[in-house]
Structure formats: C-alpha cells, structure tokens
Amino acid sequence: MTITAPPPSTPSSTALQPNGWLRYFSFSVDHKVIGLQYLVCGFAFYLIGGAMAGAIRTELLSPISDFMPRDVYNQILTLHGTVMIFLWIVPVVNGAFGNYLIPFYVGARDMAYPRLNAVAFWLIPPSGLMLISSYFITGAAQSGWTAYPPLSITTPATGQIIWILSVLLLGGSSIFGGINFIATILKLRRPGLKLMQLPMYCWAMLGTSILVVLSTPVLAGTLIMLSFDIVAHTGFFNPGLGGNVVVYQHLFWFYSHPAVYIMVLPAFGLVSEILPVHCRKPLFGYTTMVYSIMAIVVLGLVVWAHHMFTSGTPPWMRLFFTIATAFIAVPTGIKFFNWLATLWGGRISLNSAVLFSCGFIVNFVLGGITGVALAQVPFDVHVHDTYFVVAHFHYIVYGGSVFVIFASIYHWYPKVTGRMLNEHLGRFHFLITFIGFNLCFAPQHWLGLNGMPRRVAEYDPQFALVNQISSVGALLMAISTLPFLWNVVASAFYGAPAGDNPWKALTPEWLTSSPPPVENWTGEPPLVTHPYSYGVPADEIDLNSASGSDLWSSGQ
Amino acid sequence: MPIPSAILTLVLGMLLVLGGLWIGQNVNLLPVDASVNAPIYDELFRVLFSIGTILFVGIVGLIVFSLVRFRRRPGQLGDGIALEGNLPLEVFWTAVPAIVVLFVGLYSYDIYERMGGMVPLGHGDHGAVSATANANASSADVRIWGGIGSTQDSQTATGAAIAPLPIEVTAMQFAFLFHYPDGDFISGEMHVPADRPVSLKMEAKDVIHAFWIPEFRLKQDVIPGQPTVLDFTPTRPGTYSIVCAELCGPYHGGMRSSVVVDSADDFETWLQANSKTTPSEA
Ligand code: HEM
Ligand SMILES: [Cu+2]
Ligand SMILES: [Cu+2]
Numbered sequence: 001m002t003i004t005a006p007p008p009s010t011p012s013s014t015a016l017q018p019n020g021w022l023r024y025f026s027f028s029v030d031h032k033v034i035g036l037q038y039l040v041c042g043f044a045f046y047l048i049g050g051a052m053a054g055a056i057r058t059e060l061l062s063p064i065s066d067f068m069p070r071d072v073y074n075q076i077l078t079l080h081g082t083v084m085i086f087l088w089i090v091p092v093v094n095g096a097f098g099n100y101l102i103p104f105y106v107g108a109r110d111m112a113y114p115r116l117n118a119v120a121f122w123l124i125p126p127s128g129l130m131l132i133s134s135y136f137i138t139g140a141a142q143s144g145w146t147a148y149p150p151l152s153i154t155t156p157a158t159g160q161i162i163w164i165l166s167v168l169l170l171g172g173s174s175i176f177g178g179i180n181f182i183a184t185i186l187k188l189r190r191p192g193l194k195l196m197q198l199p200m201y202c203w204a205m206l207g208t209s210i211l212v213v214l215s216t217p218v219l220a221g222t223l224i225m226l227s228f229d230i231v232a233h234t235g236f237f238n239p240g241l242g243g244n245v246v247v248y249q250h251l252f253w254f255y256s257h258p259a260v261y262i263m264v265l266p267a268f269g270l271v272s273e274i275l276p277v278h279c280r281k282p283l284f285g286y287t288t289m290v291y292s293i294m295a296i297v298v299l300g301l302v303v304w305a306h307h308m309f310t311s312g313t314p315p316w317m318r319l320f321f322t323i324a325t326a327f328i329a330v331p332t333g334i335k336f337f338n339w340l341a342t343l344w345g346g347r348i349s350l351n352s353a354v355l356f357s358c359g360f361i362v363n364f365v366l367g368g369i370t371g372v373a374l375a376q377v378p379f380d381v382h383v384h385d386t387y388f389v390v391a392h393f394h395y396i397v398y399g400g401s402v403f404v405i406f407a408s409i410y411h412w413y414p415k416v417t418g419r420m421l422n423e424h425l426g427r428f429h430f431l432i433t434f435i436g437f438n439l440c441f442a443p444q445h446w447l448g449l450n451g452m453p454r455r456v457a458e459y460d461p462q463f464a465l466v467n468q469i470s471s472v473g474a475l476l477m478a479i480s481t482l483p484f485l486w487n488v489v490a491s492a493f494y495g496a497p498a499g500d501n502p503w504k505a506l507t508p509e510w511l512t513s514s515p516p517p518v519e520n521w522t523g524e525p526p527l528v529t530h531p532y533s534y535g536v537p538a539d540e541i542d543l544n545s546a547s548g549s550d551l552w553s554s555g556q
Numbered sequence: 557m558p559i560p561s562a563i564l565t566l567v568l569g570m571l572l573v574l575g576g577l578w579i580g581q582n583v584n585l586l587p588v589d590a591s592v593n594a595p596i597y598d599e600l601f602r603v604l605f606s607i608g609t610i611l612f613v614g615i616v617g618l619i620v621f622s623l624v625r626f627r628r629r630p631g632q633l634g635d636g637i638a639l640e641g642n643l644p645l646e647v648f649w650t651a652v653p654a655i656v657v658l659f660v661g662l663y664s665y666d667i668y669e670r671m672g673g674m675v676p677l678g679h680g681d682h683g684a685v686s687a688t689a690n691a692n693a694s695s696a697d698v699r700i701w702g703g704i705g706s707t708q709d710s711q712t713a714t715g716a717a718i719a720p721l722p723i724e725v726t727a728m729q730f731a732f733l734f735h736y737p738d739g740d741f742i743s744g745e746m747h748v749p750a751d752r753p754v755s756l757k758m759e760a761k762d763v764i765h766a767f768w769i770p771e772f773r774l775k776q777d778v779i780p781g782q783p784t785v786l787d788f789t790p791t792r793p794g795t796y797s798i799v800c801a802e803l804c805g806p807y808h809g810g811m812r813s814s815v816v817v818d819s820a821d822d823f824e825t826w827l828q829a830n831s832k833t834t835p836s837e838a
Contacts, residue, residue, distance in 0.1 A: 070806035144803045150780055151763040151804060239781025245764060246779065279626075280635035288646050310766060310777045310801075312701030312784045315673055319665065326657045333653040334646070336615065341645070343622040346636035350627050358619050365615050369608040372657065376664035378600055378671055382773040385766060385801040450587050451770035453801040456809030460797065535638030 029114035035100030042092035049083035057474040065457040073457040074142035081145030086170045093266035104509035107190030107525040112183035120176035127169035134162040149237040171216045178212035197529045204269025207297040211258045219255035253304035261300040267404035277505040278354045279346030282532040285338040292331035299328045318377045325375035352426030356407035363399025388448025394441045418514040419495030425487040436476025507531045580606025590792035591772035593671045600667045720753035727765035727778040730807040739831030746815040749823035756786045766801035790817040
C-alpha cells in the first residue's frame with residue numbers, strides 16, 4: 001500500500017478564507033471549521049427536535065387528544081424522529097467529531113477531499129430547513145420517520161415528498177462524508193503510522209463509514225421508489241396496484257438498522273478516547289476493541305428483519321434474525337468489559353467528561369439488555385410498536401449517543417476554544433440530565449408491557465399517571481440544557497485558559513496549540529504510535545524513530 | 557489480603573445472582589394473562605428479566621465501585637497501572653456472554669415452538685377458515701402469512717379435537733370489524749369462548765394496522781393485500797382491549813376495540829342472538 005504524505009498546504013484554499021467568527025458562516029474547507037459547523041448546526045436542530053419532544057410529552061400529559069390536532073401530532077412526531085436522527089445524532093457523532101479529530105489522528109493537515117467535505121456539510125442546513133418549513137407551508141409528513149406505505153402514499157403528498165427529498169439530501173451528505181473518512185483514514189496516514197496504532201475513534205469511524213457507504217444508497221433507492229409511488233402512481237409498494245408493502249420494510253430497515261450503529265459506533269469510539277485520558281490508563285484490549293467494531297459492522301448488516309417479526313415473515317427468517325441480533329451482544333459486551341477494565345485500577349478524575357461517559361455505559365447497558373430481549377421473537381411479538389420499544393431506543397440513542405456527545409464536548413472544548421468549561425456547571429448538567437432522562441424513559445418500559453402502543457396522541461386512562469411522570473422527566477431534560485448552554489457560551493469568553501494540553505493526553509490533537517492553527521501543526525505533525533501509553537515510563541515506550549520526549553514535544 | 561477479598565467477591569456474586577433471580581420471579585410488570593400462550597410468554601419474560609437484572613446490577617455495581625475506589629484523590633499525581641490487556645480475561649468475557657446469549661436463544665426457541673412459531677406459513681389451506689362457510693376469501697393461490705400463534709399445533713396441544721372458532725377480522729381506518737362465518741354476521745366487538753381455539757384471518761382495507769391484545773401477549777400486523785392469520789386460545793373470562801399498534805393515521809390512538817372472553821354457554825347465547833343464519837355447529 002502506498003502511503004501518501006500529508007497534502008502540501010494549498011494557499012489558495014486557506015488564504016482566501018475569512019478569519020475570526022465569520023469563517024464559521026463561510027464555505028470553509030478547513031476540517032476544524034467544518035467540524036464545528038456540523039456541531040453547532042446539529043445542536044440547533046437538537047433544540048428544535050427537543051421542542052417537538054416537549055410538545056409530544058405535553059400532549060401525553062392527558063389521555064385524551066387535547067393539546068393539538070391529531071394530524072399535527074403525527075406531523076410533530078414524524079419531524080421529531082427525523083430531525084433527531086438525521087439532523088442531530090448522525091451529523092454530530094460522525095460529521096462533527098469525525099471532521100475535527102480524524103485528520104489529527106492520522107497526522108494529516110485536512111481531510112482527503114476538503115471541498116467534498118464542505119459540500120457534505122452545506123447540504124444539511126438547507127435540507128433541514130426545508131424539512132421543518134414543510135410544516136408551515138403545507139403540513140409536514142405524518143407517517144412517522146419510517147414512512148411505511150401505504151400510509152405514506154395516502155397521507156397528503158406534498159409534506160411526504162418534501163420529507164423524502166430532504167432525507168435524500170441528508171443521505172447524500174452522509175455518503176460524501178463516509179467516502180471522505182474512508183479515504184482519509186486509509187490514504188492520508190502519516191508515513192510510519194500503522195493501522196493498528198490509530199486511536200480507536202479512527203477504527204470506529206472506519207467501521208461506521210463502511211456501513212454508511214453500503215446501506216445509505218439502499219435507503220435512497222427505496223425512497224425514490226416510494227416517491228414514484230406517490231407522484232407517478234407506480235405500484236412498487238402500493239397494494240392497490242399490486243405492490244408489496246413488506247418489501248418496503250425490508251429495504252427500509254436494511255438501512256435503518258445499520259443507522260443505529262451509525263449513531264452508536266462513533267460514540268463507542270469517542271468514549272474510548274475519553275476514558276483512558278481521565279483514568280490515566282491505557283485503553284484495555286486495543287486489539288479486541290478493533291475486532292469487535294468490525295464484528296459489529298458485519299453483524300449490523302444482517303439483522304434488519306428483527307424490526308419485522310410481526311409483519312408476517314416466515315419462521316426461519318425470524319429465527320435467523322433472532323440469532324444474528326442476539327449475537328451482536330457479544331462484541332458489544334467485549335467493548336463494555338474493556339471500558340470497565342480501563343476504569344479498574346486507574347486514577348480517575350470524576351469530571352464531567354467521565355461522568356457523562358459512565359452515565360452512557362449505565363444507560364447503554366440497560367438499552368442493550370432490552371435489545372437482546374427484543375431480539376427474541378416471542379418477546380418482541382408482545383412489545384413491538386409499543387412504548388417498550390420507545391424506551392429501548394431512547395436508551396440507545398439518547399442514553400448512548402447524546403450522553404457521549406456531551407462527554408465529548410466537555411473533553412474537547414479546551415482544545416477547540418483554548419478555554420476550560422466550568423466543572424460545577426458541568427456536573428450539575430450531568431446530574432439533572434441523568435435523573436431527567438431516566439425519569440422520562442424508564443417508566444415507558446412498563447407502559448409498553450402493559451398495553452400502550454407507540455405513536456398515539458390518546459391512550460387508555462389507566463396510563464395517565466405514568467405518562468405524567470415521564471413528562472416531568474422530559475421537563476427536567478429540557479431544563480438540563482440551560483446550564484450547559486450557559487456554560488459553553490460564557491466559558492468561551494470567561495473560561496480559565498486551558499493551555500495546549502490540560503488533560504496531559506497523548507493523542508495527537510493535544511500535541512498542538514489550543515485552538516490549533518489552520519493547518520493543525522506549525523511544524524511537522526508528530527508521529528504518535530502509542531496514543532494510550534499512560535502509566536508507561538517514557539523510556540520504555542518504543543517509539544520507532546522518535547524518542548520518548550518527542551511524544552510530548554514534537555510539533556509544538 | 558487476597559483470600560478474604562476472594563471470598564467477598566464470591567459472596568457478592570452469589571447475592572447478586574440470588575437477588576436477580578428473586579426480582580425476576582417476584583416483580584411482576586405484566587398485565588394478567590388470558591390466553592394459553594400468555595403464561596409461556598411470562599415464563600420467558602421472567603428468565604430474561606432475571607438475567608437482565610443480574611447483568612445490569614452487576615455492571616452498574618462495578619462502575620460505581622471503580623469510580624469510588626479508583627477516584628483520584630487530592631494531591632495524587634501520576635498514572636494508573638499500565639495494563640493494556642489480559643488475554644484469559646478477555647476470552648472469559650467473550651465466552652460468557654456468548655454462552656448466555658446462546659442459552660437465551662435456545663430457550664426462547666423452545667418458547668417459540670411451544671407458542672407455535674415454527675409451523676410453516678399458511679398456504680391458503682388454513683384449515684379452520686376453508687373448512688367453514690368461507691369459501692370465497694381463501695382460494696388456494698392466496699398466500700396467507702402468519703405470525704406467532706398461527707398454528708394447528710397450538711390447538712392440538714391445548715387438547716382435544718375442538719374445531720377452532722373462525723373469525724374474519726377486517727381492519728380499516730379506524731376500526732376493527734369481526735365477521736363470524738358461523739352465523740354470518742359482523743360485530744364491532746369480538747366475542748370468544750374461553751378455552752376454545754380461535755382462528756383469525758385478518759385483512760386490511762387501507763393501510764397497515766396491527767392487532768394486539770396485551771393480555772394475550774399476541775400481536776400481528778394486518779396488511780393490505782396480504783392476509784395474515786393469528787390463532788390463539790383464550791383462557792380467562794373477562795373483557796380486554798384490542799389495540800391497534802401500527803401507525804395508521806390521525807386516529808391511530810383511538811383505534812381500540814375490545815374482546816370479551818365468555819364462558820362457552822354465554823358465547824353460544826351471544827352467537828345465537830346475533831346470527832343471521834343458523835350456526836353451523838362444530
Ligand atoms: C436526542 C435524541 C433523540 C432521538 C434520536 C430520538 C428519536 C426518536 C424517534 C426515532 C422517535 C420515533 C418517531 C416515530 O415513531 O416516528 C421518537 C419518538 C419520541 N421521542 Fe424521541 N428522540 C430523541 C430525544 C427525545 C427526547 C429528549 C425526548 C423527551 C422528551 C423524546 C421523546 C419522544 C417521544 C415522546 C416520542 C414519541 C414516541 C411514540 O409515540 O412513538 N425524544 N424519538
Ligand atoms: Cu389501525
Ligand atoms: Cu393504528
């Protein structure tokens with residue numbers, strides 16, 4: 001394999017960029033700027049999607065449909081799911097952190113295709129705005145984020161078509177991003193840096209990008225077929241015209257199950273970067289961590305039909321998908337035990353980044369346990385499409401990815417801004433997020449088991465009390481963003497100066513200034529072949545060509 | 557003190573397992589069971605709940621312990637131990653989950669069979685329906701899909717040669733209609749006799765709906781253009797909700813009906829009272 005050297009600086013692409021705050025609103029090709037654009041844009045959509053969740057939980061305070069019209073409820077529900085997945089989690093755990101960190105981790109000065117990178121980001125704000133504006137113009141799609149036909153064919157067409165268009169654009173954005181990550185990780189590595197020396201987040205992003213590139217086109221094709229059914233009255237999925245509605249479900253879940261891993265694998269990678277630093281210990285079991293990521297990628301592609309156990313699939317299919325799904329617990333379990341072993345015997349700083357990371361582990365373990373239960377067909381048949389599933393997937397996506405996003409912001413904020421976040425506010429933020437989250441979603445397991453279906457604006461009055469408890473939890477979650485927002489805004493101006501490497505971390509992004517210069521290093525990028533050598537005396541580190549102290553000094 | 561801590565670990569482990577088993581057996585999160593396969597489901601639920609509790613409490617316990625025990629104390633400098641891996645340990649925690657998952661899989665396969673999940677799908681010769689008054693709906697080339705519970709086995713297993721009661725379910729925005737071929741009438745509420753197998757053949761008029769009776773632990777999508785079957789044997793007299801579980805439009809949440817499980821006599825009276833024709837007695 002040929003290893004390409006870091007690209008030479010291209011004055012034309014950087015010199016013409018505006019400086020200061022303005023560059024975040026420009027078509028910048030600097031991966032760090034693009035990463036932050038992803039993050040801030042994603043967070044704005046998170047607030048919008050969160051407001052929608054608030055509206056949903058307000059409606060569910062009472063068993064009758066009294067807060068908003070029923071079709072509006074379904075629109076908000078559809079928008080909430082779509083915004084949270086396609087505009088918040090996927091762009092942030094992939095686009096934001098991937099862009100910011102991957103070039104540092106491979107020792108490059110930018111991504112492999114900087115312009116494609118910018119294009120990938122700039123597809124997002126217009127598609128997102130288009131999606132949300134459909135609500136005000138003609139009414140948004142109301143067939144849920146899964147858009148199952150025939151409902152998606154029979155509900156008002158305009159909103160549904162806008163939904164399809166914007167999901168297609170967002171899918172295009174993630175495919176561009178995925179290609180870029182694969183190329184960057186495989187081709188832009190600094191000479192001398194082996195694959196098995198890369199920080200774990202690179203591996204996670206490599207696996208994720210493979211999933212993105214393999215499965216997103218299937219979603220795109222499916223949605224294009226669906227739009228033909230809507231506007232051109234073809235009959236791919238329309239049973240009235242001989243179409244088959246279950247085929248849509250197969251195609252849809254072939255993307256949308258891997259999408260779960262597109263949301264959590266990068267989160268796994270981020271946690272693997274955060275924990276060793278604050279535990280002052282090497283990442284336990286590096287090699288098995290790498291293999292388990294790849295095992296999750298492979299298994300993740302063959303489990304989609306577990307979303308269809310009640311759709312009338314044949315018995316052998318249910319059996320196969322049960323086994324495949326349950327077996328994902330093994331590589332996932334390996335990762336969790338490895339993190340536990342990373343904590344064990346460490347010198348753990350109980351700061352906000354660690355608290356959110358450990359909160360993630362706790363939440364995700366519960367989501368994983370209910371996931372293995374759901375994989376069992378007989379179990380799933382009762383709780384499929386109920387609040388049990390709503391609870392399960394929020395434990396995965398919120399308890400998993402969102403907790404990690406917060407942990408990562410606490411961890412990398414000093415690098416990005418050169419200032420520290422306030423720890424007291426951070427821990428307070430963690431505390432109410434953790435309590436609010438569990439109060440909101442834990443009771444929903446009970447709701448589902450006892451007979452409350454999902455996606456309903458009205459429900460059996462016996463569930464009122466538990467729904468009210470859940471809504472109080474949601475309110476706490478909403479409140480919990482306030483100390484966070486205050487913290488990130490105020491600390492940018494008044495936070496304690498961080499220095500280049502406040503955590504004394506060993507991964508390459510910390511071996512340059514905070515914030516980093518335009519091309520990441522003023523000199524040559526450092527060659528970091530041991531990103532997790534905590535606790536190892538410097539003279540025992542085999543650094544190939546570099547000497548022990550180089551690990552700390554080169555490039556600064 | 558290596559020995560006491562080994563004993564301590566052992567004791568804690570045993571407490572954990574016993575506690576998990578106790579919780580799994582004694583904390584009831586499910587509604588009453590009212591069909592033959594509901595107790596089977598509940599058995600699986602208790603096993604999964606026990607294992608889940610043990611794992612969850614164990615892992616959370618380890619995290620909390622680590623965070624307290626290994627937290628950095630004021631003035632403490634330097635790193636933790638440079639421990640990069642431990643092959644036996646990693647083999648151990650790969651093998652144990654694999655075995656647990658395998659056990660759970662095999663066990664739930666057993667449950668699955670006892671609920672009648674492994675019988676091949678109907679081929680349009682769905683005995684109950686074609687044997688009775690309903691010739692038009694089940695021509696031989698219509699493929700009928702079934703979910704769990706859709707089996708002749710579960711009927712023979714529940715004893716005797718009682719012919720299952722056929723009911724044709726039509727789902728539409730936003731109601732379920734129940735057609736009784738024995739008696740040829742349509743009801744908005746489902747009535748079934750206790751302890752007799754019931755065989756549903758379900759069709760949707762417009763969009764996908766799902767037929768769910770929480771107390772029966774059974775759910776099956778009702779799919780337009782694709783008839784589905786669902787068989788079950790109710791056991792506990794009473795009235796239960798039938799819930800639509802698949803988003804089907806604005807009134808999806810209101811798409812609820814009820815099933816009344818009658819005694820055999822009450823059911824016969826109800827059937828007679830509603831029949832348009834003389835019921836073809838089985
Ligand atoms: C941040 C990440 C989140 C993601 C990725 C996410 C994702 C989703 C998805 C995919 C759905 C299903 C929508 C559908 O059925 O069409 C959904 C539903 C819902 N979410 Fe979230 N959500 C997130 C956060 C939240 C928060 C913070 C709340 C709490 C307040 C919340 C409350 C709800 C509720 C009440 C529903 C409706 C459930 C139903 O009726 O099916 N979500 N969410
Ligand atoms: Cu319905
Ligand atoms: Cu419905």
